[in-house]
Structures are given as C-alpha cells and as structure tokens.
Amino acid sequence: xxxxxxxxxxxxxxxxxxxxxxAVDGLSFTVQPGVVxxxxxxxxxxxxxxxxxxxxxxxxxxxxxxxxxxxxxxxPTPLHEVGxxxxxxxxxxxRSAYYHLLALAQTHGISKRRVTELIDLVGLHEVARKxxxxxxxxxxxRLGIATALLGDPSTLLLDEPVxxxxxxxxxxxxxxxxxxxxxxxxxxxxxxxxxxxxxTADHLIxxxxxxxxxxxxxxxxxxxxxxxxxxxxxxxxxxLRDLVLGEHVSVTSTEPGLLEIGGLTxxxxxxxxxxxxxxxxxxxxxxxxxxxxxxxxxxxxxxxKAGETASPSVADGVAA
Amino acid sequence: MSSIPTVIAVPRxxxxxxxxxxxxxxxxxxxxxxxxxxxxxxxxxxVLTIGFPLLFATILSTRANPLQEHRHSALEVALAGxxxxxxxxxxxxxxLITGEYSTGMIRATFTAVPKRLPVLWAxxxxxxxxxxxxxxxxxxxxxxxxxxxxxxxxxxxxSFTHPGVARAVIGGxxxxxxxxxFAMGLGAIVRNxxxxxxxxxxxxxxxxxxxxxxxxxxxxxxxxxxPESAARSIFALTTDAHSLAPGPGLALFxxxxxxxxxxxxxxxxxxxx
Numbered sequence: 131x132x133x134x135x136x137x138x139x140x141x142x143x144x145x146x147x148x149x150x151x152x153a154v155d156g157l158s159f160t161v162q163p164g165v166v167x168x169x170x171x172x173x174x175x176x177x178x179x180x181x182x183x184x185x186x187x188x189x190x191x192x193x194x195x196x197x198x199x200x201x202x203x204x205x206p207t208p209l210h211e212v213g214x215x216x217x218x219x220x221x222x223x224x225r226s227a228y229y230h231l232l233a234l235a236q237t238h239g240i241s242k243r244r245v246t247e248l249i250d251l252v253g254l255h256e257v258a259r260k261x262x263x264x265x266x267x268x269x270x271x272r273l274g275i276a277t278a279l280l281g282d283p284s285t286l287l288l289d290e291p292v293x294x295x296x297x298x299x300x301x302x303x304x305x306x307x308x309x310x311x312x313x314x315x316x317x318x319x320x321x322x323x324x325x326x327x328x329x330t331a332d333h334l335i336x337x338x339x340x341x342x343x344x345x346x347x348x349x350x351x352x353x354x355x356x357x358x359x360x361x362x363x364x365x366x367x368x369x370l371r372d373l374v375l376g377e378h379v380s381v382t383s384t385e386p387g388l389l390e391i392g393g394l395t396x397x398x399x400x401x402x403x404x405x406x407x408x409x410x411x412x413x414x415x416x417x418x419x420x421x422x423x424x425x426x427x428x429x430x431x432x433x434x435k436a437g438e439t440a441s442p443s444v445a446d447g448v449a450a
Numbered sequence: 451m452s453s454i455p456t457v458i459a460v461p462r463x464x465x466x467x468x469x470x471x472x473x474x475x476x477x478x479x480x481x482x483x484x485x486x487x488x489x490x491x492x493x494x495x496x497v498l499t500i501g502f503p504l505l506f507a508t509i510l511s512t513r514a515n516p517l518q519e520h521r522h523s524a525l526e527v528a529l530a531g532x533x534x535x536x537x538x539x540x541x542x543x544x545x546l547i548t549g550e551y552s553t554g555m556i557r558a559t560f561t562a563v564p565k566r567l568p569v570l571w572a573x574x575x576x577x578x579x580x581x582x583x584x585x586x587x588x589x590x591x592x593x594x595x596x597x598x599x600x601x602x603x604x605x606x607x608x609s610f611t612h613p614g615v616a617r618a619v620i621g622g623x624x625x626x627x628x629x630x631x632f633a634m635g636l637g638a639i640v641r642n643x644x645x646x647x648x649x650x651x652x653x654x655x656x657x658x659x660x661x662x663x664x665x666x667x668x669x670x671x672x673x674x675x676x677p678e679s680a681a682r683s684i685f686a687l688t689t690d691a692h693s694l695a696p697g698p699g700l701a702l703f704x705x706x707x708x709x710x711x712x713x714x715x716x717x718x719x720x721x722x723x
Contacts, residue, residue: 182557182722182723185560185561185564186560186564187557187560187561187722187723188722188723189720189722202564203564203565205564206468206469207466207467207468207469208469208561208562208563208564209466209469209561209562210463210466212561214561216554216557216558216561218554218557219553219554220554220555220556220557220558220561221553221554221555221558222481222485222549222550222553222555223553224485224486224487224549224553225481225484225485225555226484229480229481229484230555230558232480232484233477233478233480233481233484234477234558234559234562235477236473236476236477236480237469237473237474237477237562237563238466238467238468238469238473238562239467239468239470239473240463240466240467244461244463247461248461251458251460251461261486277558279460281463281466282460282462282463282466298454301454302454302458305454305455305456305457305458306458306460309456309457309458309459309460310460312457313460
C-alpha cells in the first residue's frame with residue numbers, strides 16, 4: 131500500500147546573512163500539499179538560498195523552517211520526506227548517472243530496481259552508464275529529477291527545473307509537477323520566469339531582495355498587480371476627462387483622444403459617457419499580463435537595475 | 451509533443467527505508483569504486499608499492515658490490531615503494547572529500563544524509579578498510595619479491611620471522627592507510643583539492659627537511675614528533691636516538707589523525723554547504 135503523502139513547508143522569519151549581505155530577509159510562508167506552489171523572484175532574490183535553508187545545507191541566521199513539522203535533518207527517512215533538485219549541479223562529474231543514483235539510494239536502503247525505474251521514467255536509459263560530466267544541461271536536469279524522486283518524497287523542492295530543457299522536456303516537467311501535486315504531494319518550484327509559473331503553478335510565493343512580496347493564488351496576483359485601469363478612446367476625450375476626474379480617479383493620456391483611467395470600472399465610465407452623450411470608440415479594461423504584474427511588483431526589488439548601473443555586464447544577469 | 455502523457459505516474463516506493471550508518475557506508479563504498487580517479491590512484495599505489503622494491507632489488511643484484519651492500523637494508527628495499535605510493539594514497543584521500551565539493555555532489559550527499567557526520571565516518575571507514583586490504587598484499591609481495599630477487603645473489607637476506615620484520619612490513623600497509631585517512635581529514639578541513647594536497651605535501655615533504663636549518667639540538671628535539679617522522683617509525687626496523695619507537699610513533703600519528711578528523715567533524719557540522 132502507498133505510504134502517507136502529507137507534506138508542508140513552514141518558514142517563520144527565515145533570515146540568512148552572508149557577511150554584510152542579507153540574502154533572505156524575514157521570510158514567513160507556508161507551502162501546502164496538493165498544489166503546485168511557484169516560488170518566484172528575480173535572479174539573486176534569495177530563492178536558491180531559501181531552498182538550501184529548507185534542506186539544512188545552510189543554517190539560517192535567524193528564524194526557522196520546518197518540513198512536515200520537523201527540521202529536515204531530524205527526519206529518520208530524509209529522502210522520503212523531501213526530494214530536491216538544486217539549481218547548481220549537484221552531481222560528481224566523474225560518476226555515471228546510474229552509480230550517482232545508486233549511491234544516494236543506498237543511504238536509505240532503496241533498491242537497484244527503483245534506480246533503473248527512475249532512469250527509465252526520466253528518459254536517461256541510453257546514457258545511464260555514461261559519466262554525468264558529459265551530460266547536456268537538459269540531461270543533467272533529468273538526472274536531478276530522478277534524484278529528487280528516489281525516495282518517493284511527500285515534498286518536492288525544485289529549483290529552476292526547466293532551465294536548459296527543450297520544449298518537449300519543459301512540457302514533460304509541467305505535467306510531472308501537476309501529477310505529483312494531484313497525488314497530494316507538496317510541490318515547491320522556483321523560477322524567475324513568470325510565464326512558466328503561469329502555466330504550472332496554482333499558488334505563488336513571490337520574493338524580491340530576500341523579502342516576501344506576495345503569497346497568493348496566480349489569479350489574485352494578476353488582479354492585484356494590474357491595478358484596474360481602463361483604456362478609453364474618444365473624439366471628446368478632454369470632456370470625458372473633466373467629467374470623471376475626482377479624488378480617487380487618475381487619468382493619464384499618452385496621445386490625443388486616448389485616456390487611461392484608473393479608479394473607475396469600465397461600466398462606470400461607459401455610463402458617465404452615455405449620460406453626457408460622449409461618443410466612445412474604445413472602452414477596454416486593462417488586464418496586466420502575468421509578466422507585467424511580476425515586473426510591477428518586483429520593481430525596486432531587483433538587486434541591480436539596468437538603467438542605474440554603469441557596468442552593463444553586472445546588469446545583464448538580472449535584466450533577464 | 452503529443453506523445454507526452456498528461457499524467458505522469460511516478461512508481462511508488464513500497465517500503466521506504468530508514469537512514470542508517472551502515473547504509474551510508476554501503477553508499478560510500480559505491481561512490482569509491484564508481485569513480486575513475488579512484489581506480490587510477492589505487493592502481494598507481496599498487497604499482498608503486500610493488501614495483502619500486504622489485505626495481506630496487508634488481509638494480510642492487512645486478513650491480514652489487516659486496517662493499518656497498520651494507521649501505522642498504524633489506525627492509526629499506528622492500529618498503530621503498532611506500533615512500534612513493536603514499537602520495538597516491540594521500541591524494542586520493544583528499545580527493546574523496548574535495549571532489550564532492552568541487553563538483554557540487556556534496557549537496558546531494560548532505561540532502562540524503564542531512565546529519566552529515568555519518569558521511570564522514572563512512573568515508574573514513576570505507577577508505578581505511580579498502581586501502582589497508584589493498585596495500586597489505588602489496589607490501590607482502592614487495593617484501594617476498596625483493597627478497598627473492600636479492601636472494602639469487604645472496605644479498606641482504608632477512609627472515610620474515612626475524613624480530614620486528616613482520617611488524618615493519620605490515621606497518622608499511624598500516625602507514626599507508628593512516629596517511630590516507632589523515633589526508634582525508636585535511637581535505638575535509640580545507641574542502642579544496644589543491645589546498646588539501648598542498649597542506650599534506652607541506653606537512654610531509656616540505657617542513658621536515660626545513661627543520662635541518664635549525665640548530666641540531668632543536669632539530670633533534672622537534673623532528674621525531676612531526677607527523678611524518680612519527681608515522682615513519684611504524685615501518686622502521688631499527689630506531690635511533692632521534693626517532694620514536696614504533697609503538698609511540700604509531701600512537702602519536704594516530705593522535706594527529708584523530709585531531710585532523712575531529713577538526714573536520716566540527717567544521718563539517720557547522721559550516722554552510
């Protein structure tokens with residue numbers, strides 16, 4: 131019979147300093163089982179550090195994080211609690227995929243048969259006896275996924291799993307993550323790509339500069355960030371502007387005859403226009419894309435901003 | 451792309467096993483034998499431990515001149531390889547730890563064994579057993595092989611049962627094993643291959659000759675207690691006034707090794723990975 135699958139990650143005021151630099155700053159969040167939780171933030175915002183703190187690879191400077199109610203290291207069967215794919219490669223380049231998996235499996239008495247099953251599942255059958263150092267980035271990610279699944283864990287921590295995968299591989303990962311969540315597992319997956327999260331995640335934890343920015347469902351995240359402006363095109367734009375302007379209403383205009391109105395719904399604007407006989411050519415509520423919502427919310431939280439730094443090479447890694 | 455199933459079923463694990471020290475040792479054995487660098491290092495150690503004495507004996511027996519014979523001892527010939535193969539054993543000891551750090555493997559290892567110390571104990575035990583079991587036949591072959599070659603010219607014959615001989619020959623294997631785990635401790639302290647090998651080389655090959663610049667009385671007072679000279683007394687047949695007897699030498703070097711491992715253990719638990 132199947133083992134229990136109840137997992138939960140709980141962080142309380144989690145903080146990590148590296149010398150002067152604060153990588154993670156007072157993070158508190160809970161990752162629930164049964165859904166895919168996206169962990170989103172610009173590069174360098176502290177996602178990988180948080181993952182390492184959860185696994186106990188790094189010790190927090192303050193605060194605490196538990197997995198299924200205990201510190202990760204205190205579980206008697208760690209690989210059965212958490213399976214992890216860390217962003218940086220975590221494989222000895224001189225060892226074959228098979229022996230890499232076998233050595234990790236043996237720490238928990240996991241059989242050779244399961245090692246081969248997982249190699250087949252991730253599609254590494256033909257290269258399993260080759261040295262992992264010769265693997266492409268995509269093959270390395272597949273090996274990482276197999277490693278994470280070894281102990282049939284109730285919680286999965288995956289740091290940027292789609293990096294380096296081809297479209298087919300990305301599609302496969304999405305389906306895998308959804309399947310794992312559907313089985314009741316806790317799936318915590320980080321990315322700096324909002325669009326990827328939009329397709330995979332149900333819930334989002336967004337951080338910037340190590341701080342929590344949002345902990346919300348994907349739909350709510352977009353709704354909040356779009357700010358509810360309405361685009362209005364009218365030959366009588368200036369009359370309309372005078373009519374709607376009020377205490378909580380903002381109006382901006384980028385070209386004659388075009389208004390972007392904030393603080394009113396499309397219905398309210400349409401009714402006002404009708405009452406005063408104003409002709410409208412366009413009346414469209416603006417829904418920010420997930421990407422825009424993300425940019426909007428993390429603005430100011432990106433570590434280096436492209437415009438502000440003299441050295442383009444520093445900005446490059448972050449602008450992506 | 452249509453071939454990708456929407457639902458991907460991960461095979462379930464019937465009975466997840468607990469993490470135990472014995473299982474970690476099995477895992478470390480798999481790690482040890484599944485690396486090319488291990489096989490090459492151990493092959494080098496084997497070839498050097500056996501090959502050097504046989505070569506030495508052959509040269510002596512072809513060029514022997516009775517007047518020069520006494521400048522060498524039978525054990526010096528039989529254990530000549532140990533001086534060279536110790537480098538291969540030490541480098542491997544360092545690499546078995548630092549290779550995990552340089553490749554990032556250590557993160558996978560510590561995710562599987564988050565308490566960390568079982569990994570250090572397992573590595574030490576597995577490497578100690580493997581190196582001793584491999585080096586013991588090597589020193590025995592080196593002894594009997596070199597004796598056989600020298601015996602053809604009736605040179606430098608000594609019996610294995612002669613007092614101290616068996617102890618010194620087996621001591622050669624013990625020496626290599628201890629050097630390996632001492633180096634492993636150094637590797638775990640510095641976590642960097644170049645740093646670990648340099649530290650070992652400094653302690654074993656650089657500092658001892660440097661002490662010769664000291665006044666003789668100082669040198670004689672300090673030298674016997676250095677890790678290298680303490681360790682060498684394990685396979686020395688005779689001891690002079692300025693070296694430790696095999697027992698105390700072994701004890702002192704075990705102390706140095708224990709110290710290195712203790713520091714490594716404390717750092718292993720405390721440091722971020």
